[in-house]
Amino acid sequence: MTRRVSIFGATGSIGQNTIDLIGRDAAAYDVVALTGGNNIAQLAADAIRLRADVAVTAHDRCLNDLRDALQGTGVAAAAGEAALLEAAERPADWVMSAIVGAAGLAPGFRALRQGATLALANKESLVTAGPLLMAEAVAHGATILPVDSEHSAVFQALVGEDMAAVERIIITASGGGLRDMPLAELRHATVAQAGAHPNWDMGQRITIDSASMFNKAMELIETREFFGIAPDRIEAVIHPQSIIHALVGFSDGALMAHLGPPDMRHAIGYALHWPDRRDLPVARLDLAQIGKLEFQTPCETRYPALRIARNVMETRGKAGAVFNAAKEIALDGFISGRIGFMDMTAVVDATLDVMSREFRLNEAMNTLEEVLAVDHLTRMAAQAQIEQMEQH
Numbered sequence: 001m002t003r004r005v006s007i008f009g010a011t012g013s014i015g016q017n018t019i020d021l022i023g024r025d026a027a028a029y030d031v032v033a034l035t036g037g038n039n040i041a042q043l044a045a046d047a048i049r050l051r052a053d054v055a056v057t058a059h060d061r062c063l064n065d066l067r068d069a070l071q072g073t074g075v076a077a078a079a080g081e082a083a084l085l086e087a088a089e090r091p092a093d094w095v096m097s098a099i100v101g102a103a104g105l106a107p108g109f110r111a112l113r114q115g116a117t118l119a120l121a122n123k124e125s126l127v128t129a130g131p132l133l134m135a136e137a138v139a140h141g142a143t144i145l146p147v148d149s150e151h152s153a154v155f156q157a158l159v160g161e162d163m164a165a166v167e168r169i170i171i172t173a174s175g176g177g178l179r180d181m182p183l184a185e186l187r188h189a190t191v192a193q194a195g196a197h198p199n200w201d202m203g204q205r206i207t208i209d210s211a212s213m214f215n216k217a218m219e220l221i222e223t224r225e226f227f228g229i230a231p232d233r234i235e236a237v238i239h240p241q242s243i244i245h246a247l248v249g250f251s252d253g254a255l256m257a258h259l260g261p262p263d264m265r266h267a268i269g270y271a272l273h274w275p276d277r278r279d280l281p282v283a284r285l286d287l288a289q290i291g292k293l294e295f296q297t298p299c300e301t302r303y304p305a306l307r308i309a310r311n312v313m314e315t316r317g318k319a320g321a322v323f324n325a326a327k328e329i330a331l332d333g334f335i336s337g338r339i340g341f342m343d344m345t346a347v348v349d350a351t352l353d354v355m356s357r358e359f360r361l362n363e364a365m366n367t368l369e370e371v372l373a374v375d376h377l378t379r380m381a382a383q384a385q386i387e388q389m390e391q392h
């Protein structure tokens, strides 16, 4: 039987890896919707090759190009936010959520409402709206499967285990592209330096977030929300080789580690075939050749994002949405050269402080609209922080 699949963020790094896996066995899948943003040529080529029902670009201004590229192919073209939501409502068995940023939130919610299995790469969904998202899945009998490699690793280590016996979850961090740069020089790090990852080949934003460890901060929060484990039982450890992705510690002292090559097709493939395991085209590890695996405690002076994540995990409520929106604006500021690498933390800290005077950060949010309103207000506050920094 063919499975109906949709891929949100199909033109990105995760989306292309997903298409690689699906394209290897195209007859097994009925592709419902593929979505992208600016990369119309890629979106159209994949939609034609995989015979998708519809291809959607997030940007209205790209619709004519998409229509031209799809003319006569039988693939429908659509554009804009409403079209993304409509695509998420099209019945599908499995939906990949791989749009980058908070823009990925609403389509994921829609997919859950139609009871689909949501393969969740979009970190922002759990960070900004974890409790709501998990509740939405339960309410509609939908399943969320983690795609972030660390959470997929934890998920796999937990198969057949009782959460009551879990003492701690440890997620690993490579340390990113600036791991060996002296602390004093970090403030001068460039976008090119921060955007070069030693082990993983990923999109620019997540690669820079790896260097600042905002990515690990997001993953700590995701761990808290997805697995429902107390913040003081979640740890991050630097592991430069990126071979172990996560470990789960049990009450009998056992630590179950998940090892795999740094290739996102493993976690994507696991979510695609879950609960089965199928052959995947990823390299097999040669442990003797790897030789040694190293671990270090991350220094919070170097990686202040981890300290912020602890506060966000304790506070919950609106704190995750504020943290994520402030981080996205700070990252934009760094990429566009408006602020320095270490200023990103200052922007996030200051924005959390400003927003804590707007409303109680630990207050729960009950609707997606409320999440998006907090997101919007926070973005304006974070922009104001960057403007203030530019003036000094």
Ligand code: NDP
Pocket: 008, 009, 010, 011, 012, 013, 014, 015, 035, 036, 037, 038, 039, 040, 058, 097, 098, 099, 100, 101, 103, 121, 122, 123, 124, 147, 148, 149, 200, 201, 202, 203, 204, 205, 206, 264
């Ligand atoms: P990319 O930047 O490579 O791709 C992002 C995708 O989202 C592209 O298809 C892009 O379209 C689309 N997009 C961008 N802006 C919008 C918007 N406003 N509305 C709708 N679509 C948009 O990102 P990644 O694939 O690296 O990451 C995707 C998500 O997965 C992120 O949340 C990331 O944190 C997470 N993730 C990524 C991992 C990785 O290895 N890359 C690992 C784990 C999680 P276009 O390119 O056509 O403009």
